[in-house]
Amino acid sequence: MAMQYLLGNEAVAHACLEANIDFASGYPGTPSSEVIDILRSQEKRGFYVEWATNEKVAYENALAAAWCGVRALFTTKHVGLNVAADPLMTSAYTGVTGGFVVLSADDPFAHSSQNEQDSRCYAQFARVPCLDPASVQEAHDMIRDAFSLSEEFGLPVIFRPTTRICHSKSDVDLGTVGDEHRVGEFCRDPKQYVVIPAHTRVLHRLLNEKQPAIKKRLVELGYNTAEVRGKTAIIASGVAASYVQEVIGADVSFAKIGAYPIDEDWLRTFVDAHTRILVVEELAPVVEEAVRQVATTTEVFGKMTGTVPYEGELSPAAVAAAMATAGFSPTQSFPAQRAPAAVAPRPPILCAGCSHRSTFYAMRKVFKDGIFPSDIGCYTLGLQLGGVDTTICMGASITVGSGIKQSGEERDVVCTIGDSTFLHTGIPGLLSAVYNGANMTVVILDNRITAMTGHQPNPNTGITAMGTESTPISLDAICRACGVSFVETVDPYDLPLLLATFRQAKEKDGVRVIIAKQPCVITARRAGIKRKPYAVDPERCTGCGVCRSFGCPAIAFADEKAWVTDLCAGCGVCADICPSGAIHREGR
Amino acid sequence: MNGSFDILIVGIGGQGTVLASNVLGEACIREGRPVRSAETHGMAQRGGSVESHVRIDGRYGSLIAPGCADLLIAFDLLEALRYRHYLPEGGRLVTNRRFVTPTSVYMQKQTVPDEAEILAALGDLDLTCIDAAVIASEAGSPLSQNIVMLGGASRFMPLAAETLLAAVRACVPPKTVAINERAFSLGRDAAGRC
Numbered sequence: 013m014a015m016q017y018l019l020g021n022e023a024v025a026h027a028c029l030e031a032n033i034d035f036a037s038g039y040p041g042t043p044s045s046e047v048i049d050i051l052r053s054q055e056k057r058g059f060y061v062e063w064a065t066n067e068k069v070a071y072e073n074a075l076a077a078a079w080c081g082v083r084a085l086f087t088t089k090h091v092g093l094n095v096a097a098d099p100l101m102t103s104a105y106t107g108v109t110g111g112f113v114v115l116s117a118d119d120p121f122a123h124s125s126q127n128e129q130d131s132r133c134y135a136q137f138a139r140v141p142c143l144d145p146a147s148v149q150e151a152h153d154m155i156r157d158a159f160s161l162s163e164e165f166g167l168p169v170i171f172r173p174t175t176r177i178c179h180s181k182s183d184v185d186l187g188t189v190g191d192e193h194r195v196g197e198f199c200r201d202p203k204q205y206v207v208i209p210a211h212t213r214v215l216h217r218l219l220n221e222k223q224p225a226i227k228k229r230l231v232e233l234g235y236n237t238a239e240v241r242g243k244t245a246i247i248a249s250g251v252a253a254s255y256v257q258e259v260i261g262a263d264v265s266f267a268k269i270g271a272y273p274i275d276e277d278w279l280r281t282f283v284d285a286h287t288r289i290l291v292v293e294e295l296a297p298v299v300e301e302a303v304r305q306v307a308t309t310t311e312v313f314g315k316m317t318g319t320v321p322y323e324g325e326l327s328p329a330a331v332a333a334a335m336a337t338a339g340f341s342p343t344q345s346f347p348a349q350r351a352p353a354a355v356a357p358r359p360p361i362l363c364a365g366c367s368h369r370s371t372f373y374a375m376r377k378v379f380k381d382g383i384f385p386s387d388i389g390c391y392t393l394g395l396q397l398g399g400v401d402t403t404i405c406m407g408a409s410i411t412v413g414s415g416i417k418q419s420g421e422e423r424d425v426v427c428t429i430g431d432s433t434f435l436h437t438g439i440p441g442l443l444s445a446v447y448n449g450a451n452m453t454v455v456i457l458d459n460r461i462t463a464m465t466g467h468q469p470n471p472n473t474g475i476t477a478m479g480t481e482s483t484p485i486s487l488d489a490i491c492r493a494c495g496v497s498f499v500e501t502v503d504p505y506d507l508p509l510l511l512a513t514f515r516q517a518k519e520k521d522g523v524r525v526i527i528a529k530q531p532c533v534i535t536a537r538r539a540g541i542k543r544k545p546y547a548v549d550p551e552r553c554t555g556c557g558v559c560r561s562f563g564c565p566a567i568a569f570a571d572e573k574a575w576v577t578d579l580c581a582g583c584g585v586c587a588d589i590c591p592s593g594a595i596h597r598e599g600r
Numbered sequence: 601m602n603g604s605f606d607i608l609i610v611g612i613g614g615q616g617t618v619l620a621s622n623v624l625g626e627a628c629i630r631e632g633r634p635v636r637s638a639e640t641h642g643m644a645q646r647g648g649s650v651e652s653h654v655r656i657d658g659r660y661g662s663l664i665a666p667g668c669a670d671l672l673i674a675f676d677l678l679e680a681l682r683y684r685h686y687l688p689e690g691g692r693l694v695t696n697r698r699f700v701t702p703t704s705v706y707m708q709k710q711t712v713p714d715e716a717e718i719l720a721a722l723g724d725l726d727l728t729c730i731d732a733a734v735i736a737s738e739a740g741s742p743l744s745q746n747i748v749m750l751g752g753a754s755r756f757m758p759l760a761a762e763t764l765l766a767a768v769r770a771c772v773p774p775k776t777v778a779i780n781e782r783a784f785s786l787g788r789d790a791a792g793r794c
Contacts, residue, residue: 017625017635042641124641180662181625181637251661258660329665347667347688353721355682356710358612358702360648390646396707560706565647569706 014186020148020177021046023184024115027155029054032190034082034110036061037070039436040465041089042124043178044117048087049466052477058193063468063477066406066436071096071114075103075168078112079205080196083159087115090131091405095437097134100168104138105215106205107166110194111159114140118174120294120325126388126405128323130295131172135272139219141226142170142272143235146253148182150235150270156187157233164229165222174294176251176325227275235270238282244340245282248292249299255331256292259342269299280306287311290319290338294326313338362393364566365543365581367504367530368428368457372399373562373589374507375426375455378514382424385412387438389430390464391457397563399428407437413452414445424518425452431487432462432470439490446495446523453517453524456487458501459532467535491525498524505530507588533581543582544597548574552594559586559595604636604658605758606668610651610683611675612700613640616746619771620673621652623750626767627759628656638662647703649679656758673753675732675746676700677718684722693725694753694791696732696745728752728791735786741776744783751787761788 018026025047028036038048040063052061060077064070067088074086088096093116100114116131135142143158145151151173162169203211230236245265248256253268260266267282283289283306291300291314300314313319313334320326320334329349332342362369368391375384376399386392386400387409394400402412409427417425429438434456442454462468469475474484491499498520502513510528517524531539545566555572564586566579576586576595587595607624611617621637628635636658640650653664666685671692674680677699687693697715705712713721719729730752732745739748747768754764765784772780 015629015632017622017629019639046641176638176662179639179641181621181635181639182662183625183629183634254661255663327663327665328661346665349666350685352683352685353681355678356702356705356712358647358649358678358682358704360613360646361703363646393646563703563707565703567703567706568701 015183016186017181018148018184019046019181020151020173020179022050023148023152023186024155024173025050026186026189027152028085029189030187031111031156031159032083032192033085033159034059034193034196035074035077035084036087037064037074037084038087039064039067039070039092040462040468041092041117042465043119043175044087044089044115045465045468046178047115048477049468052479057478058191061477063462063470065471067092067095068098071099075099075108075112077196078108078110079106080198081110082194082196083111085113085115088117089125090116090118090129091125091127092116093131093134095406100134101138102207102212103168104140104219105207105212108162108168109166111162112168113155113158113162114168114170116170116172117178118172118295120174123175126403128295130298131170132272132298133296135170135172136298139223140167140170141165141230142172144172144250144270144272145177146251146268146270148177148180149184151177152184152186154235154270161229161233165226167222174251174325223273227273230271230273231275231278233271236268236274236278238265238267240265240282240285243286244288245286246290246292246335246340247299247303250294252292252294252326252331255326255328258328259332259335259344261341261343264340272298274299274302276302276306279303283307283310288313288339290314290335290340292320292326292331292334297322359396360393361396361563361565362390363533363581364564364579365533365583366390367459367528367533367583368394369397369562369564370504370507370510370583370585371428371455371457371528372397373585374504374510374514375399375428377511378518379424379426382426383416383421385409385416385425385427387429387433389433389457391428391430394428406433407441410438410441410445410454413454414441414448414450417450417452418448426455427452428455428457431456431458431460431472434487435471435485439494442491442496442523443494450523451521453526456525456527458487458527458529461532461535463532463534467532487527496523496525498522499527500525501527501529503530504528505583505585507585533583537581543584544599545578545580545582546576546584546587546595547598548576549594549596552592554592554594556591559590562586562589605656605670606664607654607656607671607673607757608651608664608669608683608686609654609673609675610649610679612679613646613648613650615675616743617650617652617675620746620750621654622771623747623764623767624654624656624759626770627763630763630767631759633657634659636660636662649682651683671753671756673749675749677715678702678712681718681721684725687725689724691725692756693722694728694730694749694756695722696749697729698731698733730787730790732787735790736783739783739786740779744776744780747772747780747783748787748790751784752791754784754788755791
């Protein structure tokens with residue numbers, strides 16, 4: 013219908029509108045976040061959309077909506093599916109009546125993630141269908157089909173785009189946005205929805221019995237296609253299929269896998285027609301294992317032969333290299349990788365005026381010998397400031413801190429966790445640490461928003477995803493309810509007070525909580541909050557470099573003197589740090 | 601070859617590489633041509649080095665292989681050096697004359713070459729150098745540097761200048777259309793004088 017240049021996630025959101033979605037819930041995570049952000053920013057919105065406190069909550073909310081017969085979407089990044097894995101596994105047994113699409117965005121190369129896990133493995137594990145788009149256009153088309161596929165089989169359908177789909181743009185042929193919405197109605201059926209052993213044993217059998225029909229249907233849907241063009245073949249899945257199409261010769265057969273489970277009969281027919289096959293896919297060898305299961309005399313190349321890497325993301329050049337190793341001739345040659353020029357690194361960095369910077373500074377100043385478990389958020393960048401010793405997954409700062417302390421470690425443990433992450437999975441860890449008598453300090457980096465993923469509101473923000481005002485929760489009250497008696501809220505721009513609070517906490521026993529509260533500098537700027545920038549008095553600057561170690565991108569150095577650039581957000585913390593008193597607010 | 605014209609836009613998070621990629625994509629839609637692009641999103645944007653791949657007439661994936669870009673547009677001179685290996689020997693680079701010193705240089709006491717040294721290191725390329733900050737101020741806003749650079753690079757793209765200008769109008773915030781139109785034209789003129 014209308015051709016538009018869209019981001020993969022924009023195309024997916026549009027397809028949800030075309031599919032008359034009724035309910036959407038998720039937790040932000042790169043590269044999935046834009047889908048719900050786009051859905052929630054629709055001017056005319058005849059459906060419900062929310063940001064939930066974590067992925068398990070979001071999954072269960074959306075699942076229940078689908079039990080009530082409406083079309084529901086759940087969005088997460090791949091690691092969030094771990095959090096939602098508990099309901100995922102059993103929801104395959106209970107099934108759904110309304111279409112339920114589980115969008116789990118994978119991140120090969122871990123561009124912004126802690127690992128490179130493959131959501132297709134969850135689909136196999138749970139025995140639910142999985143769609144794996146090769147292009148932005150296909151992502152759009154698959155989402156439209158995913159809801160009806162879910163309704164047809166009464167199962168959640170996992171939709172698994174990768175970073176290079178979510179954050180790629182393309183010309184996309186869009187359909188018409190629908191406006192027919194359903195109203196949920198729960199039909200009581202304990203045999204379906206109460207998974208006591210007697211019920212669940214039956215449900216498990218029913219799930220297994222659905223599998224053959226699912227495989228046949230996925231072949232009919234046309235997302236698994238094969239073209240025999242010669243005696244050798246390449247089989248590829250997801251975005252890697254488009255890399256293969258760029259370099260495959262006209263005399264090499266090609267099969268594209270976009271849907272799982274793969275029908276073995278269909279696959280065997282293709283495999284048997286070839287003497288040699290290369291399987292190209294990112295992350296886990298899901299397709300390769302299926303190919304090896306049906307192959308008899310065909311020689312199979314892939315990850316298990318060391319031809320295709322297990323780690324990272326693929327590219328046309330990587331595919332061409334794998335082809336050459338397996339005895340195929342790519343149609344394009346790529347120049348040997350020249351080493352990139354050695355240039356001073358420019359990694360992402362906490363913004364100028366970010367309140368986390370002063371919190372890390374004060375924490376390190378007071379707890380010189382401390383151990384610093386941290387968590388997932390912008391503040392993981394505190395690594396550059398020496399303030400992050402561990403990060404494993406959402407909510408794991410307090411739990412890791414408690415474990416380190418209870419292991420007998422004598423040094424002080426100071427955890428950092430963002431407000432959204434604290435609400436996500438931090439609270440149970442705090443409760444457990446307090447109850448079991450851990451001795452540690454917890455710093456909640458409270459910037460009032462889920463910043464890293466694009467400033468989504470959370471229960472601390474005071475506004476819902478749909479833009480409705482809601483009473484912000486009290487972090488102080490939550491901590492006190494968890495049994496913490498030392499809870500101090502402090503403005504991290506007030507460095508002397510922040511330092512004093514850290515010193516006070518250091519003297520106490522038990523779990524101490526410091527809430528460092530200051531809105532994210534980006535949201536503050538968007539809200540029109542203006543602070544006068546600071547400047548260096550070159551007469552008083554001794555070039556000692558103390559401000560330099562603070563790591564603010566607004567502080568530059570030239571001719572052995574510091575100066576403040578136009579990035580300055582006016583937080584004023586550097587003025588408190590400068591031992592010569594050379595930094596002052598402009599216009600003074 | 602599959603016939604796509606591959607442009608790599610590099611810069612620093614916050615300099616507007618995504619908007620520049622949007623302008624190119626919109627121009628392709630207006631000329632009825634397929635296009636693929638890939639961008640940096642998420643935390644990597646926070647002041648870090650960023651890249652946008654744009655493949656005009658692209659029909660497959662969105663990634664450009666090192667050594668294969670038809671055009672490299674650098675919003676920051678140091679980033680031009682960092683990504684120059686995406687160009688073949690003697691490839692075409694349109695770069696901003698200035699660069700922002702990475703904070704890592706101050707924190708870890710690393711050294712950076714000066715502008716003249718970087719330009720010398722890029723000397724084997726087909727080089728167009730634009731003083732984007734000065735031209736953007738002349739256009740009316742320092743924030744229009746990305747469109748200045750796009751205007752300069754527009755001389756080397758298989759897209760009509762009129763289409764690109766229409767795409768600029770469609771993509772930039774409505775209040776800034778006049779400034780960005782000037783930025784595009786001044787950038788294009790500046791590249792013509794190089």
